[in-house]
Amino acid sequence: MATAHKVSQLRLPPLPSIKDIIRLYKLRALRELSQNFLMEPRLIDKIVRAAGHIENHVVCEVGPGPGGITRSIIRQAPRKLILVEKDRRFVPSLELLADACRDRVDVDIITGDILKTDIAHYIPKDVTTDWYDSPPQVNLIGNLPFSISTILMIRWLEMISKKEGPWAYGRTRMTLTFQKEVAERMSARMLDKQRCRLSVMCQNWCNVNYKFDIPGAAFLPKPEVDVGVVTLTPLKHPLIKLPFKLVEKVVRQIFSMRQKYSIRGAQTLFPEKVREEMALKMYKLAEIDPVTRPFQIANMEFARICEAYNEIIKMYPEFENYDLRAPKKVLQAQQDTSQ
Numbered sequence: 001m002a003t004a005h006k007v008s009q010l011r012l013p014p015l016p017s018i019k020d021i022i023r024l025y026k027l028r029a030l031r032e033l034s035q036n037f038l039m040e041p042r043l044i045d046k047i048v049r050a051a052g053h054i055e056n057h058v059v060c061e062v063g064p065g066p067g068g069i070t071r072s073i074i075r076q077a078p079r080k081l082i083l084v085e086k087d088r089r090f091v092p093s094l095e096l097l098a099d100a101c102r103d104r105v106d107v108d109i110i111t112g113d114i115l116k117t118d119i120a121h122y123i124p125k126d127v128t129t130d131w132y133d134s135p136p137q138v139n140l141i142g143n144l145p146f147s148i149s150t151i152l153m154i155r156w157l158e159m160i161s162k163k164e165g166p167w168a169y170g171r172t173r174m175t176l177t178f179q180k181e182v183a184e185r186m187s188a189r190m191l192d193k194q195r196c197r198l199s200v201m202c203q204n205w206c207n208v209n210y211k212f213d214i215p216g217a218a219f220l221p222k223p224e225v226d227v228g229v230v231t232l233t234p235l236k237h238p239l240i241k242l243p244f245k246l247v248e249k250v251v252r253q254i255f256s257m258r259q260k261y262s263i264r265g266a267q268t269l270f271p272e273k274v275r276e277e278m279a280l281k282m283y284k285l286a287e288i289d290p291v292t293r294p295f296q297i298a299n300m301e302f303a304r305i306c307e308a309y310n311e312i313i314k315m316y317p318e319f320e321n322y323d324l325r326a327p328k329k330v331l332q333a334q335q336d337t338s339q
């Protein structure tokens with residue numbers, strides 16, 4: 001059932017429009033920072049509404065840019081707003097916003113790379129909830145730069161798996177934008193043609209909800225692709241209860257040969273001499289048909305494959321560190337030790 005949220009709870013004093021801000025501060029968009037500014041207030045508010053109730057919450061916005069989404073967040077009266085923006089040119093326009101709401105919202109402006117910023121450091125401890133309770137009053141929101149969105153998501157999933165960073169406070173929710181194709185992959189279920197490593201990884205640790213699309217034309221400059229808005233809520237219990245690195249490796253290798261039978265990719269988890277035998281053993285333990293293709297494998301079946309792999313590396317610890325992606329020299333050493 002849809003929840004009704006009050007809009008415009010906090011009135012901001014008259015401010016120049018985002019268009020004027022961009023002109024005033026000469027904020028020409030930089031391609032290298034994937035800068036595409038969302039210009040439509042209706043769509044901006046729709047993203048913020050997708051985050052649910054955020055009044056009195058601690059909100060962290062990734063890449064606020066000139067502050068379009070930031071304004072909409074502020075109008076919802078969060079208790080604290082943490083802004084992480086790599087491009088210093090946006091600081092004056094963000095300070096203008098921080099100043100306009102200084103009596104009601106505590107705003108931290110951090111100029112830095114989100115991939116290197118410890119957001120948790122800025123989140124007050126009193127928001128902490130137990131992992132198995134409702135999510136804490138903390139939200140991560142961002143119209144993410146395309147160039148880092150997948151890396152950031154994978155990094156955050158690893159943090160979720162370890163209950164670290166913003167997830168040390170409980171099951172912190174995310175409302176994020178991705179290239180439409182990436183958003184479709186994140187939410188793709190078994191048999192979907194978009195199904196890939198990212199689908200299994202996201203769905204193993206989170207409830208992934210593809211909310212709606214935003215046409216490229218709503219951005220300035222217009223990107224070549226449309227955008228998808230996704231919300232993610234960490235699951236109380238992941239489907240595969242094994243370390244992130246193990247799950248990532250197994251799922252990655254199985255999808256490494258997308259069009260072939262999945263066992264072909266699974267074989268690459270093991271050194272050449274034993275790969276056919278070990279992969280077959282793994283599939284037998286997991287009760288998976290070797291002629292299944294990767295996109296035909298359900299999340300629970302991936303769980304069985306990962307568990308079977310874990311059993312095998314317990315039996316043969318020499319295979320544990322075998323990694324096909326390792327540089328040639330390391331690979332040779334790995335092959336030698338497994339003979």
Ligand SMILES: C[S@@+](CC[C@H](N)C(=O)[O-])C[C@H]1O[C@@H](n2cnc3c(N)ncnc32)[C@H](O)[C@@H]1O
Pocket residue numbers: 033034035036037038039062063064065066067068069084085086087112113114115143144145146148
């Ligand atoms: C797609 S734009 C979104 C701008 C604004 N939020 C909007 O919706 O109009 C992405 C923003 O992320 C910033 N950005 C790019 N790489 C970043 C990084 N590694 N860390 C933090 N911010 C980054 C860009 O400078 C830009 O402001």
